Amino acid sequence: DAGITQSPRHKVTETGTPVTLRCHQTENHRYMYWYRQDPGHGLRLIHYSYGVKDTDKGEVSDGYSVSRSKTEDFLLTLESATSSQTSVYFCAISKQNTEAFFGQGTRLTVV
Amino acid sequence: DAKTTQPTSMDCAEGRAANLPCNHSTISGNEYVYWYRQIHSQGPQYIIHGLKNNETNEMASLIITEDRKSSTLILPHATLRDTAVYYCIVRSNNAGNMLTFGGGTRLMVKP
Numbered sequence: 001d002a003g004i005t006q007s008p009r010h011k012v013t014e015t016g017t018p019v020t021l022r023c024h025q026t027e028n029h030r031y032m033y034w035y036r037q038d039p040g041h042g043l044r045l046i047h048y049s050y051g052v053k054d055t056d057k058g059e060v061s062d063g064y065s066v067s068r069s070k071t072e073d074f075l076l077t078l079e080s081a082t083s084s085q086t087s088v089y090f091c092a093i094s095k096q097n098t099e100a101f102f103g104q105g106t107r108l109t110v111v
Numbered sequence: 112d113a114k115t116t117q118p119t120s121m122d123c124a125e126g127r128a129a130n131l132p133c134n135h136s137t138i139s140g141n142e143y144v145y146w147y148r149q150i151h152s153q154g155p156q157y158i159i160h161g162l163k164n165n166e167t168n169e170m171a172s173l174i175i176t177e178d179r180k181s182s183t184l185i186l187p188h189a190t191l192r193d194t195a196v197y198y199c200i201v202r203s204n205n206a207g208n209m210l211t212f213g214g215g216t217r218l219m220v221k222p
Contacts, residue, residue, distance in 0.1 A: 031208055042198075043155065043212040050208075058209065090154050092210070099145065100210055102154030 003027045006091050006103040013110055019078040021106050023091030025071075032074040033058075033092040033100065034066065043090065049074055081110045115199045120217040123193075129186040131216050133199030136180040142203050144175060145210065146184045148195040155198065155212075158184065189220045 003026035013019050023032060034046040035058075045058030047066040055066050063085060065077045078085055086109050094100035116134040123129040135144065145160040159166055159173045161182075166173045172185040186193055198215040202208065
């Protein structure tokens with residue numbers, strides 16, 4: 001899967017708790033992305049990064065923060081998880097102007 | 112980024128060619144056409160992309176009209192494993208390089 005690993009693959013957490021999802025790549029790609037996918041909405045961009053410490057918001061960034069302290073890791077944090085953040089989260093990586101590769105996803109359930 | 116329009120669903124007989132259309136009438140000169148597919152709940156899989164010339168790889172062919180306002184993805188000999196949701200995406204070369212997903216076409220390959 002193009003050297004991209006998401007962890008954990010499954011998580012159940014309680015409302016109000018902080019949650020961090022990790023995306024790790026071994027490809028040294030510049031761009032990294034976090035998407036969420038919900039029934040009826042397709043994939044929507046949460047945040048993306050275009051380099052170490054360089055991040056920007058996507059379409060559905062409220063309630064999420066990200067960090068990229070080194071090229072290979074892009075972390076997505078839910079500071080205080082809510083039931084509306086129950087979703088499948090996908091990380092993707094790409095170089096400039098080339099195809100993006102996606103991870104296998106993290107299924108998060110907030111109860 | 113330009114928006115795309117795809118049929119919601121299509122059927123194809125196993126062994127026959129699957130032709131998936133996509134309209135992108137507002138595409139601009141530096142935007143590429145990308146195709147991805149998503150099988151069941153896996154991460155999206157890159158298929159092919161192009162700017163204005165037709166492209167072919169081991170998975171599929173991409174035919175882009177001369178005015179670039181539409182394209183067709185061709186799976187030459189569809190198999191049951193090609194059953195998936197196929198996304199046509201127009202991607203700009205600006206900072207971020209993000210992919211904006213629409214609803215896609217649900218292709219059902221039938222025996």
